[in-house]
Amino acid sequence: MNDKTILIHSICALWPSFEYDLDLAQRFLDEGCVVTFLFCRGELNSCHANPHGKQRLCVECRSRRRRGIKWLASTCVAEEYLDGLTPEQEAAIAAASTRRFNDRNDLDQFHVEDSDIGRAALSTIMTRLRDPDPDLKKHRKLLRSLIEDAMRAHYSVKNHVSRHRPTKIIVYNGREAPLRPALRVGQGAGVETLVYERSFHDPQRMYITVNTYNQDMEYVSRSYERLFDESPLPFDEKRVSAEEWFDGRFRGQAEAGYPTFIERQQRGLLPASFNRDNFNIAIYNSSEDEFGAIPESRGIYQFQKDGIDAIARDLRIYPHVKVYLRVHPNLLGVDNCYMRELRLMVETHSNLELLAPNSPVSSYDLMDACDVVITFGSTIGIEACYRRKISILAGKHWFQTLGGVVKPEHHEDLIDILRNLIERGCDVRVPTEHQRYLAAIKYAFATKQSGVPFKYLRVANNGRNDCFILQKEGGRKVLKGFIAIRIANRLLDAAHSIMLRVLAAITNPRKVVRKLMLAVRPNVVRQGRV
Secondary structure, eight states, X not given: OOXXXXXXXOOOSSSTHHHHHHHHHHHHHHTTOEEEEEEOSSOSSOOSSOTTOOHHHHHHHHHHHHHHHHHHOOTTEEEEESOXXXXXXXXHHHHHHTOOOOSHHHHHTOOBTTBOHHHHHHHHHHHXXXXXXXXXXXXXXXXXXXXXXXXXXXXXXXXXXXXXXXXXXXXXXXXXXXXXXXXXXXXXXXXXXXXXXXXXXXXXXXXXXESSOTTOHHHHHHHHHHHHHHOOSOHHHHHHHHHHHXXXXXXXXXXXXXXXXXXXXXXXXXXXXXXXXXXXXXXXXXXXXGTTTOGGGOOSSSSHHHHHHHHHHHTTTOTTEEEEEEOOGGGTTOOSHHHHHHHHHHHHOTTEEEEOTTOOBOHHHHHHHSSEEEESSOTHHHHHHHTTXXXXXXXXXXXXXXXXXXXXXXXXXXHHHHHHHHHTSOOTTSOOHHHHHHHHHHHHHHHHXXXXXXXXXXXXXXXXXXXXXXXXXXXXXXXXXXXHHHHHHHHHXXXXXXXXXXXXXXXXXXXXXXXXXXXXXXXXXXXXXX
């Protein structure tokens, strides 16, 4: 056995995450390592790039994978697959597929050795349905298939780790059903596990966490703090760099290909009901589906809607207090139980006003005009600190240890802080303006500096989408599956999309019209109208 064996849990070659795998693989090959790829060749029911498990997409995936391995052109690369499970392991998967999971608690408690299989499956369901509280009975079939995939990935990675004894495991994301088990097996076996994600701020970098995932807020926040403190640059240079980042955010400058959400907002526009004589509180929610089944991301409330409801309820004793809930623009078009409950809250709480995802009210002007900002997982929490506003973090975020936000320990603590601010104008738990500003500078500087630059990959944008280009001395290559397969798949995808739209228009024309209206007619929502 080579004393430097790398195991890459690369289950999918349809997404550009495969190019990230290849960039990392080539680096380790340069160091004289042996690299083993652990691929899926149809053993899984689905994956993040093929959520419906279409075999035609599996064929394209395998075609693209072969070309990627050919690009590495090394005899030190091995390909293995998610098979070879023992009869006992297969029996355990079969038994789990018939098990009934009635609620989140059942899933939270379902572990297979070191792997939190239930949470991994739940996290995937949340993401696919865009729903932080999915109906598990309604989606029992999907849940069962994800449990099977997570267990198959767990046993397969465990068997390969036992056989190859790698010095490192590499996995994309580390959160979803077929991916999280690779992280957990690595943690349990004491094997250093590198979990990578695309950088949110620089398209030429990837963000890598060691032995945890990117949603581990404490880990990331501590790493940002170290990055700032250990940088040899003078403070003034760090400050200028950070201020440029904030100024870009306020101007709506897109980062790393991710959309900016203020394009449809009107600068200077506040809610029609806004009264500066009131004590105004702005709550900024976020889409919970990406973080809902991550214990390291959970704040003081199980669900954000619980927190919003409790805050509005406990502040009704103050007639001059107004709470504005800015619904995250990323939730535009999402119609689930979570969104419906938010709309119903304004009928229960007269002190609460809802701003729809497509409301033209400016998020930044609302932040500046309000006395207090409350966030759960929104970056606006640290942007408020930059503007020296009082910022309360009711969830968790990558800036939570930097010293700028108020971090209540529970709901009663949060309400006590708000009461002191409303009645006395101060609270000892609130950081000073300088502390808020310094925390913001640390976060923005570290954000710009974080991540590992690509060595063999370059990301270009052709005006519509990103193009991932592999490059080394032998030339440049854009990975694509066999042309006949790609053409056939795109034609079938287009036909399927048209058919779904036609069926939707026939079966539920009001919903289609409503979506169109949401897209073209922004409005401030009151009394549950979104």
